[in-house]
Amino acid sequence: SQQGEEDPQALSIQEGENATMNCSYKTSINNLQWYRQNSGRGLVHLILIRSNEREKHSGRLRVTLDTSKKSSSLLITASRAADTASYFCATPISSGSARQLTFGSGTQLTVLP
Protein backbone atom coordinates (compact mmCIF):
# COMPACT_ATOMS: atom_id res chain seq x y z
CA SER A 1 0.00 0.00 0.00
CA GLN A 2 1.16 3.53 -0.67
CA GLN A 3 1.89 5.75 2.29
CA GLY A 4 2.68 8.95 0.41
CA GLU A 5 1.06 10.63 -2.53
CA GLU A 6 2.71 13.41 -4.53
CA ASP A 7 0.93 16.32 -6.11
CA PRO A 8 0.92 17.34 -8.90
CA GLN A 9 1.52 14.21 -10.96
CA ALA A 10 3.29 16.28 -13.59
CA LEU A 11 4.77 19.77 -13.62
CA SER A 12 6.31 21.69 -16.49
CA ILE A 13 8.20 24.95 -15.91
CA GLN A 14 10.74 27.21 -17.59
CA GLU A 15 14.39 27.17 -16.61
CA GLY A 16 15.02 29.62 -13.79
CA GLU A 17 11.56 29.26 -12.28
CA ASN A 18 10.84 27.60 -8.96
CA ALA A 19 9.18 24.18 -8.74
CA THR A 20 7.04 23.09 -5.82
CA MET A 21 5.91 19.54 -5.23
CA ASN A 22 3.70 18.32 -2.41
CA CYS A 23 3.42 15.04 -0.59
CA SER A 24 0.71 13.76 1.71
CA TYR A 25 1.02 10.69 3.90
CA LYS A 26 -1.31 8.65 6.06
CA THR A 27 0.31 7.42 9.26
CA SER A 28 2.62 8.99 11.80
CA ILE A 29 6.26 9.13 10.80
CA ASN A 30 9.62 9.85 12.38
CA ASN A 31 11.07 11.17 9.15
CA LEU A 32 10.22 11.84 5.52
CA GLN A 33 12.64 11.64 2.61
CA TRP A 34 12.69 12.96 -0.94
CA TYR A 35 14.32 11.07 -3.81
CA ARG A 36 14.93 11.91 -7.46
CA GLN A 37 14.83 9.45 -10.35
CA ASN A 38 16.15 10.23 -13.81
CA SER A 39 14.57 8.42 -16.78
CA GLY A 40 13.60 5.21 -14.98
CA ARG A 41 17.01 4.67 -13.46
CA GLY A 42 18.03 4.40 -9.80
CA LEU A 43 16.77 6.76 -7.14
CA VAL A 44 19.03 9.38 -5.63
CA HIS A 45 18.46 10.53 -2.06
CA LEU A 46 17.96 14.29 -1.88
CA ILE A 47 17.05 15.19 1.67
CA LEU A 48 15.65 13.78 4.92
CA ILE A 49 13.54 15.79 7.33
CA ARG A 50 12.73 14.51 10.80
CA SER A 51 9.34 14.76 12.43
CA ASN A 52 10.57 17.39 14.91
CA GLU A 53 11.81 19.64 12.08
CA ARG A 54 9.60 22.08 10.17
CA GLU A 55 11.97 23.14 7.43
CA LYS A 56 15.28 22.04 5.97
CA HIS A 57 17.52 23.39 3.24
CA SER A 58 20.11 21.76 1.01
CA GLY A 59 21.54 23.89 -1.78
CA ARG A 60 18.62 24.85 -4.04
CA LEU A 61 16.26 22.50 -2.20
CA ARG A 62 13.90 23.52 0.56
CA VAL A 63 11.72 20.96 2.29
CA THR A 64 8.93 21.65 4.74
CA LEU A 65 7.06 19.22 6.96
CA ASP A 66 3.69 19.75 8.62
CA THR A 67 2.97 16.73 10.81
CA SER A 68 -0.44 18.08 11.84
CA LYS A 69 -1.54 18.01 8.20
CA LYS A 70 0.57 14.96 7.35
CA SER A 71 2.11 16.78 4.44
CA SER A 72 5.46 17.87 3.08
CA SER A 73 6.61 20.07 0.24
CA LEU A 74 9.77 20.16 -1.84
CA LEU A 75 10.79 23.46 -3.41
CA ILE A 76 13.49 23.59 -6.07
CA THR A 77 14.63 27.14 -6.67
CA ALA A 78 16.13 28.51 -9.87
CA SER A 79 15.44 25.28 -11.72
CA ARG A 80 17.73 23.94 -14.44
CA ALA A 81 17.13 21.58 -17.35
CA ALA A 82 19.16 18.98 -15.42
CA ASP A 83 16.46 19.00 -12.71
CA THR A 84 14.12 17.24 -15.14
CA ALA A 85 13.28 13.99 -13.35
CA SER A 86 10.65 12.23 -11.25
CA TYR A 87 10.54 13.19 -7.59
CA PHE A 88 9.27 10.86 -4.89
CA CYS A 89 8.57 11.32 -1.22
CA ALA A 90 9.22 8.28 0.94
CA THR A 91 8.42 7.40 4.52
CA PRO A 92 9.95 4.54 6.47
CA ILE A 93 7.61 2.03 8.07
CA SER A 94 8.33 -1.16 9.93
CA SER A 95 7.91 -4.49 8.16
CA GLY A 96 8.98 -7.27 10.49
CA SER A 97 12.23 -6.00 11.88
CA ALA A 98 12.98 -4.23 8.61
CA ARG A 99 12.55 -0.54 7.95
CA GLN A 100 11.09 -0.31 4.46
CA LEU A 101 10.53 2.84 2.48
CA THR A 102 7.07 3.44 1.10
CA PHE A 103 6.84 5.68 -1.93
CA GLY A 104 4.12 7.62 -3.67
CA SER A 105 3.65 7.65 -7.43
CA GLY A 106 5.90 10.65 -7.86
CA THR A 107 5.84 14.02 -9.57
CA GLN A 108 7.30 14.18 -13.07
CA LEU A 109 9.09 17.52 -13.36
CA THR A 110 10.05 18.88 -16.77
CA VAL A 111 12.25 21.98 -16.91
CA LEU A 112 12.20 23.60 -20.33
CA PRO A 113 15.31 25.45 -21.52
Added chain:
Amino acid sequence: ETGVTQSPTHLIKTRGQQVTLRCSSQSGHNTVSWYQQALGQGPQFIFQYYREEENGRGNFPPRFSGLQFPNYSSELNVNALELDDSALYLCASSPGQQETQYFGPGTRLLVL
Protein backbone atom coordinates in the same frame (compact mmCIF):
# COMPACT_ATOMS: atom_id res chain seq x y z
CA GLU B 1 33.82 4.35 -2.54
CA THR B 2 31.88 2.13 -4.96
CA GLY B 3 28.14 2.66 -5.10
CA VAL B 4 25.43 0.05 -5.45
CA THR B 5 25.70 -1.96 -8.65
CA GLN B 6 23.16 -4.26 -10.27
CA SER B 7 23.32 -6.81 -13.06
CA PRO B 8 22.13 -7.30 -15.66
CA THR B 9 20.84 -3.88 -16.76
CA HIS B 10 18.16 -5.36 -19.01
CA LEU B 11 16.61 -8.80 -19.30
CA ILE B 12 13.92 -10.38 -21.45
CA LYS B 13 12.22 -13.57 -20.31
CA THR B 14 9.12 -15.51 -21.26
CA ARG B 15 6.21 -16.33 -19.00
CA GLY B 16 6.89 -19.30 -16.73
CA GLN B 17 10.65 -18.91 -16.74
CA GLN B 18 12.83 -18.12 -13.74
CA VAL B 19 15.17 -15.14 -13.32
CA THR B 20 17.99 -14.16 -10.98
CA LEU B 21 18.97 -10.54 -10.47
CA ARG B 22 22.14 -9.51 -8.67
CA CYS B 23 23.15 -6.61 -6.49
CA SER B 24 26.42 -5.52 -4.92
CA SER B 25 25.88 -3.24 -1.98
CA GLN B 26 27.84 -0.10 -1.28
CA SER B 27 31.03 -0.66 0.69
CA GLY B 28 30.29 -1.00 4.41
CA HIS B 29 26.54 -1.50 3.94
CA ASN B 30 25.17 -4.71 5.48
CA THR B 31 21.48 -4.16 4.73
CA VAL B 32 20.02 -4.72 1.27
CA SER B 33 16.45 -4.04 0.19
CA TRP B 34 14.74 -4.94 -3.07
CA TYR B 35 11.97 -2.93 -4.70
CA GLN B 36 9.78 -3.44 -7.76
CA GLN B 37 8.80 -0.39 -9.76
CA ALA B 38 6.11 -0.74 -12.40
CA LEU B 39 5.96 1.85 -15.16
CA GLY B 40 4.59 5.16 -13.90
CA GLN B 41 4.49 4.00 -10.28
CA GLY B 42 6.66 4.41 -7.23
CA PRO B 43 8.86 1.57 -5.98
CA GLN B 44 7.16 -1.19 -3.97
CA PHE B 45 9.09 -2.96 -1.21
CA ILE B 46 9.73 -6.65 -1.88
CA PHE B 47 11.99 -7.65 1.03
CA GLN B 48 15.05 -6.73 3.03
CA TYR B 49 18.12 -8.69 4.07
CA TYR B 50 20.28 -7.93 7.05
CA ARG B 51 23.33 -10.04 7.87
CA GLU B 52 22.21 -12.78 5.46
CA GLU B 53 18.73 -13.10 6.96
CA GLU B 54 15.42 -11.87 5.53
CA ASN B 55 14.11 -9.48 8.17
CA GLY B 56 11.09 -8.02 6.45
CA ARG B 57 8.85 -8.66 3.46
CA GLY B 58 6.30 -6.71 1.50
CA ASN B 59 3.15 -7.99 -0.16
CA PHE B 60 4.82 -10.28 -2.70
CA PRO B 61 4.18 -14.01 -3.23
CA PRO B 62 6.70 -16.71 -2.22
CA ARG B 63 7.88 -17.10 -5.80
CA PHE B 64 9.88 -13.94 -5.07
CA SER B 65 12.84 -15.07 -2.99
CA GLY B 66 16.27 -13.79 -2.17
CA LEU B 67 19.67 -14.39 -0.72
CA GLN B 68 22.33 -12.31 0.91
CA PHE B 69 25.93 -13.45 0.91
CA PRO B 70 28.69 -12.94 3.52
CA ASN B 71 30.06 -10.02 1.48
CA TYR B 72 26.54 -8.48 1.71
CA SER B 73 25.84 -8.81 -2.00
CA SER B 74 22.37 -10.10 -2.76
CA GLU B 75 20.24 -11.93 -5.29
CA LEU B 76 16.57 -11.65 -6.12
CA ASN B 77 15.02 -14.77 -7.65
CA VAL B 78 11.62 -14.84 -9.29
CA ASN B 79 10.09 -18.16 -10.30
CA ALA B 80 7.21 -18.85 -12.67
CA LEU B 81 7.40 -15.40 -14.23
CA GLU B 82 4.15 -13.64 -15.05
CA LEU B 83 3.55 -10.80 -17.48
CA ASP B 84 2.90 -8.44 -14.54
CA ASP B 85 6.41 -9.07 -13.26
CA SER B 86 7.66 -6.78 -16.03
CA ALA B 87 9.15 -3.86 -14.11
CA LEU B 88 12.30 -2.10 -12.98
CA TYR B 89 13.85 -3.97 -10.05
CA LEU B 90 15.82 -1.77 -7.70
CA CYS B 91 18.29 -2.79 -5.06
CA ALA B 92 19.14 -0.43 -2.21
CA SER B 93 21.71 -0.72 0.53
CA SER B 94 22.25 1.00 3.84
CA PRO B 95 24.53 0.64 6.83
CA GLY B 96 22.54 -1.19 9.49
CA GLN B 97 19.01 0.15 9.87
CA GLN B 98 19.85 3.68 8.79
CA GLU B 99 16.81 5.36 7.33
CA THR B 100 18.45 6.61 4.12
CA GLN B 101 18.87 3.99 1.41
CA TYR B 102 21.27 4.11 -1.51
CA PHE B 103 19.87 2.76 -4.74
CA GLY B 104 21.48 0.97 -7.64
CA PRO B 105 20.63 1.76 -11.28
CA GLY B 106 18.12 -1.08 -11.49
CA THR B 107 17.46 -4.07 -13.74
CA ARG B 108 14.68 -3.68 -16.27
CA LEU B 109 12.87 -6.99 -16.71
CA LEU B 110 10.48 -7.62 -19.57
CA VAL B 111 8.34 -10.75 -19.46
CA LEU B 112 6.80 -11.79 -22.77
